[in-house]
Every structure is written in C-alpha cells, then in structure tokens.
Amino acid sequence: MKNNFWNENVEQWVQVIDSMGIDSRKITNPAIIQAISDNKLKSVLDVGCGEGWLARSLPEDIQYTGIDGSEGLIKKAQERSGHLFEAVSYDDLKSKNWRPNALVEGVVFNFSLLDEDISSTLKSVSEFLLPEGKIIIQTIHPCFKLPTYQDGWFIEDFKTMSVDFKDVMPWYGRTLSSWISEFEKSDLRLCQLIEPRGEGLPTSIIFILKSVK
C-alpha cells in the first residue's frame, strides 16, 4: 500500500459497507459469493478482507480466514464476527513472514489488488493452495470502468459518497491484456472469466485462476 489510507478511514469504510454506499456492490457482492459457491470452495483465505463482510456472508461450513494490512480494519472485523482475522500486509506475504494454519481450496481478492506489483503477491499466495485450489480475483472491469484505458496509478477520492473520507486512495489500474500477462508471470492459468452486470455494461470482472507450477 502506498499510503495509510486504510488505517485512517476505518470508520468511514465501515459506514460505506454497512450502508451499501457503493451502488455496484449490489451486483459484485453476490457475484463473489456465487463464484466461491460454484467452485465448491470449502476453505477460503480472503486477502485484503477489509472489515470482513465476506466472512459474515458465506455459509458457516466454509473455513474462513481474513487478512488485511490495515490493523484498524482487522480490529473491526474481529469485533464483528468470530472468524479468524489477522493483520498481514502483502509485503509480509512476499517475504514469507506469514502463512495460513492450513492450505486452502481458495484464495480470494475482492477489490483488494491495488498495488503495481501484483505478481509477487500472487506467487506467494499460490503456495497456500491445496492441489486444484483456485485464486479468485474480483476487480473493476478494465474495459468499462478504468478512468483511462491504460496501466497506471489512479486516485479514488470517494467524493461521490456521503461519507467524509480523509485523504485519497491511490490504486494501480491495468488493462485486460496487462492482467493476463501478470497471471502468466505468476504461473497462473485463467480457468474462467465472469463479467457481473446489472443493467447495461459489466460492473466488474472476476478471474478464476489455477496454479500451473
């Protein structure tokens, strides 16, 4: 993460999630739950889990662990459900300072791959997968939702929301071909691509990947 945004805006983010302040979440939340269910994942590591809404939304028989670099959001997640949550940054994953207690059937990134370097993060989490395990990434649809169709840093100021965020959130956006080449660099094979949509153009994209190592 390039700044302290996710520690400085814990209350604001909780408010946004609780009030469904991001309209597209009406489409994207059920879509990620459906992808986990369709892939019959019985154990999930939620990377960049935020305040932990996904843990509270999945069936109880799914073994869930959530990690996030924001200590504030992890504290909130722990207060909000009895699932296992730990404060872990992606740098901790890359430097092998953290592993889950057991290998998992699925690793999920729900709008949480915001860094420029994603291949080393993806390679690190691939090691946590059981054979045949899947990595599921949901992100904004690159073809329809990128501010300009190019790789690069963008700024989200959340100004369209009624919640008053401190500072802005930098995030690295990439084109569809750039996502695909990151997967290749990470020794991942694309098994399925989902384009969740309400009315009109797709809202997001979900990549379902398998390790080829």
Ligand SMILES: C[S@@+](CC[C@H](N)C(=O)[O-])C[C@H]1O[C@@H](n2cnc3c(N)ncnc32)[C@H](O)[C@@H]1O
């Ligand atoms: C847009 S929020 C999404 C949160 C959650 N997945 C959800 O669906 O509501 C992005 C989350 O990713 C986490 N994150 C992004 N980059 C990270 C990094 N390099 N290390 C640890 N956490 C990171 C942030 O702390 C934040 O909680």
